[in-house]
Amino acid sequence: MDILDEISNTIIKASTTLSSDKYKALRKAIDMEDNENAKWALAQILENYHVAEKTGFPLCDDTGISHVIIEIGQDREISGKLLNQIHEGIALGLNNLPARPMAVKGDFVERIEQSRGLYEKPGMLHPANILIDNANDDSSYKRDISSDTLNIHFLLEGGGPEIRAKTYRVYHQRSFENVIDTACGWLEESLKMLGCTPSIPSIGIGRTHFEATSLLLKSVAYGSLDNQSEHEQHISDRLNQSGIGPLGLGGKTTVLGTYLNIGNQRASGVRIVSVRPSCFVEPRVATLKL
Template sequence: MDILNDISKAIIEASTTLSDDKYDALRRAIDAEDNENARWALTQILENYQVAQKTKFPLCDDTGIPHVIIEIGEDRQITGELLNQIHKGIYLGLNSLPARPMAVKGNEVERIEQSEGLFDEPGKLSPAPVLIDNACDESTYRRDIGPDTLNVHFLLEGGGPEIRSKTFRVYHQRSFENVIGTACEWLESSLKMLGCTPSIPSIGIGRTHFEATSLLLKSIAYGNLNNQNQHERDIADRLNQSGIGPLGLGGKTTVLGCYLNIGNQRASGVRIVSIRPSCFVEPRVATLKL
């Protein structure tokens, strides 16, 4: 196996390919939409997907920041060599795509200020810290991970949804509806400003800010719009009642679905909730099985 080449191909696949469940969800939305402007926008979005997939051209000019989830069984190991190969493969994939140059030059202060400009090479954009997932995960999106499993999931996370994302405490008041209702209120506010609807919003609920965001990321990697639970359907229905619609043009389709991943909770009056209103080119995910 040429692992560097395989990782490079996975990055290109994530950036250019539409998943089957998302295609199905978009087709359902087009068929159900009776707002002429909204239906036109959804049709244009579908054509954009089809062109990108055929030509292997990025779904969006914002080619995203790579995030990596390693899904590992008890009989497999993660080595330093594998982690180095993941970084090198991502570098090759971003250059081959080619991705948009987004890596900022300079020291700590200069990177914050963006005063030294950008690297020309797209591959200079380093991935976010790697997230490890194993069978000990007690969450909604818990995986049945076999002993010999070693899967590497690549997510490309765009800047627009990150600007509109939020991770914060919610006082649960012993009410599931209070926590979910607060998350929906945040999303309704964010979706009005996102611009790139229809969204597939993700929600992670955990004990810490790190855990809540990790749960959110796992839902993006593992979620399936053809297999939504009742809570996810209820959230999607509520958000679609906002009437924001595709590209903010009104209609029934503000979201194509929703991912809700609830993990362990602690004895406290607080739940940490993380939301991300993904834009219509996301989730951008590809998986390499090793």
């Protein structure tokens, strides 16, 4: 199969299917929920997943902005040609899906103002800058990357969670709990306004705004609800005590789990924290192994 078709199919898979760990978490939440409205909402969400996977339709009308993480071992190489193919394959996948047209026309001023309207083809929505990940990464989500690894992870990030996301500094006061408590406070406020819970919030903590957000994105690509750390479980338990519940209808299930990725830190009184409260169709992730 041509690599452009492989990338296209991977984008379509990311848009139309969810991982087994999220299915299991949702079914567990349905079984545990005793709020009738919340239980009904969770059942409808599960049905939405089944319909999307069966029909090949997107999980959500907001089909998301493509983000790419390349995971590479020391004996592999990536070329400018491959990077171009990733861009071309994403455009092909969005057109074949088909995704929702969301790319704004015009120069940089016109794009900000959205004064010239949208491109008709969904594939005109170009991906964000590509992240490269290798064995030197040192974070909570550090990977055991073999020398011959070349994986391309495709993430589709919806607009609603981006509106509610936040990246900002926290004065740590030499307290891990203070940093996590601040991040949880941000998430509690954003989840109230998100509308499409239950969420799997992601948190990245680094030295710069770029690094914190990169750590967050890596957690979305690599995180698993089957393997939650003690701290991730603590955050989930706290957020579920908010009573927001699925679709804001109350109940026990505001989040299905949490991704917490902490990278290197520097001698400073500040930690840069990035949080993103995903909507219930996320994470939308699929991987192409080359």
